[in-house]
Amino acid sequence: MTFSADISPLNTMALTCHAKELVCLHSIDDVLPLFERLNQNNMPFVIVSNGSNIILPKTLDATVISPTLTGQNMLFEDDDFVHLEVMAGEVWHDFVVASVEKGWYGLENLALIPSWVGASPVQNIGAYGVQVEDVLESVTAFHIPTMTFQTLSKADCQFGYRDSIFKQQVGKWLILSVTFKLHKKPLINTKYGDVAKTAREIATADNRHIITPKDTMQAIIQIRQSKIPDVKDLPNCGSFFKNPIVKKAIATDLKHQFPNLVTFAMPHSDDVKLAAGWLIDQSGLKGKGVFPILTHINQALVLTNHAPFSASQQDIKNAMQLIQDTVEQKFSIRLEPEPVWIEADGSIRQTH
Numbered sequence: 521m522t523f524s525a526d527i528s529p530l531n532t533m534a535l536t537c538h539a540k541e542l543v544c545l546h547s548i549d550d551v552l553p554l555f556e557r558l559n560q561n562n563m564p565f566v567i568v569s570n571g572s573n574i575i576l577p578k579t580l581d582a583t584v585i586s587p588t589l590t591g592q593n594m595l596f597e598d599d600d601f602v603h604l605e606v607m608a609g610e611v612w613h614d615f616v617v618a619s620v621e622k623g624w625y626g627l628e629n630l631a632l633i634p635s636w637v638g639a640s641p642v643q644n645i646g647a648y649g650v651q652v653e654d655v656l657e658s659v660t661a662f663h664i665p666t667m668t669f670q671t672l673s674k675a676d677c678q679f680g681y682r683d684s685i686f687k688q689q690v691g692k693w694l695i696l697s698v699t700f701k702l703h704k705k706p707l708i709n710t711k712y713g714d715v716a717k718t719a720r721e722i723a724t725a726d727n728r729h730i731i732t733p734k735d736t737m738q739a740i741i742q743i744r745q746s747k748i749p750d751v752k753d754l755p756n757c758g759s760f761f762k763n764p765i766v767k768k769a770i771a772t773d774l775k776h777q778f779p780n781l782v783t784f785a786m787p788h789s790d791d792v793k794l795a796a797g798w799l800i801d802q803s804g805l806k807g808k809g810v811f812p813i814l815t816h817i818n819q820a821l822v823l824t825n826h827a828p829f830s831a832s833q834q835d836i837k838n839a840m841q842l843i844q845d846t847v848e849q850k851f852s853i854r855l856e857p858e859p860v861w862i863e864a865d866g867s868i869r870q871t872h
């Protein structure tokens with residue numbers, strides 16, 4: 521069996537991976553012929569965009585599809601909103617910065633997430649109190665089982681916390697473009713963490729009293745850069761575990777045992793979100809793990825690879841299980857990994 525496509529540069533965790541073939545999709549016209557060929561040859565496939573949320577095996581018996589479709593189209597605008605269709609292969613952060621520069625708001629809090637636009641709905645990316653569903657209008661995708669092009673409304677996407685139909689039905693959809701509805705009037709959301717304080721400092725340094733959406737974006741960039749290691753310096757895939765969502769009674773019980781427990785109320789529900797990073801930190805695992813995979817010293821939720829292009833999926837599993845077991849012993853909560861785990865045969869493992 522030959523694994524001639526070195527796709528190692530396509531993952532921010534810096535795992536070495538060789539696949540059967542790599543196909544870059546530059547045009548929507550290439551989509552149907554590609555899936556006809558894959559079907560005819562019974563070839564498994566895996567979609568990889570920027571590779572910032574995947575854990576790859578050493579060899580991948582599958583075709584890797586890189587949806588490198590680029591471009592942006594203004595659909596229409598009125599006094600309050602612009603409606604934009606953005607192709608899947610556009611770099612997320614560049615889209616955020618360009619939108620804010622143009623005076624189109626709503627994306628500021630999602631700055632610096634190392635995603636491509638097409639991957640943003642998959643796990644409903646979120647940060648600092650905003651999720652992509654807040655600004656998303658629809659998704660155009662190729663439905664692989666029926667070989668049809670479809671447009672899904674926001675409701676069709678079935679968004680949840682780090683969840684969507686695209687994550688639930690992995691391998692069934694190839695997202696081609698995303699339509700956003702952005703505000704023309706400044707929209708400021710500085711409720712989370714240090715965002716308000718940092719944005720105020722940025723405005724004050726510029727002799728202004730009023731915070732702008734650009735200040736919010738700059739504040740979020742500064743905060744993220746101070747907390748999350750740059751993947752080029754220290755490979756990682758962002759938050760490795762989801763923040764656990766538990767029943768209120770469980771959170772109350774834990775709060776009695778651990779008065780400093782960090783909790784967030786969930787909108788439209790009685791459930792409570794716990795901070796996975798805090799649980800890991802309090803389990804004595806900050807900066808620890810199973811070498812070469814260690815939690816980051818400034819942010820225990822981030823697993824970092826200290827042996828780029830030498831560490832393996834098994835190394836990540838070893839560190840992950842140590843963290844899950846240690847946190848479970850202390851808090852009776854089993855942390856769930858966030859990244860997509862890709863097996864050697866191209867299948868996706870959902871739980872561990």
Ligand SMILES: Cc1cc2nc3c(=O)[nH]c(=O)nc-3n(C[C@H](O)[C@H](O)[C@H](O)COP(=O)(O)OP(=O)(O)OC[C@H]3O[C@@H](n4cnc5c(N)ncnc54)[C@H](O)[C@@H]3O)c2cc1C
Binds near residue numbers: 566647686696757
């Ligand atoms: C430093 C760092 C910080 C991060 N911060 C955040 C954060 O604040 N919030 C957050 O939510 N996430 C964060 N992440 C995780 C990650 O960036 C997001 O999940 C992102 O959306 C993944 O995009 P990607 O292009 O890298 O997708 P990939 O990792 O390439 O793919 C992720 C999944 O989406 C599927 N997929 C990708 N493109 C498509 C497509 N066009 N059609 C169908 N399926 C597709 C893949 O098959 C895979 O299952 C962070 C990651 C890193 C490394």
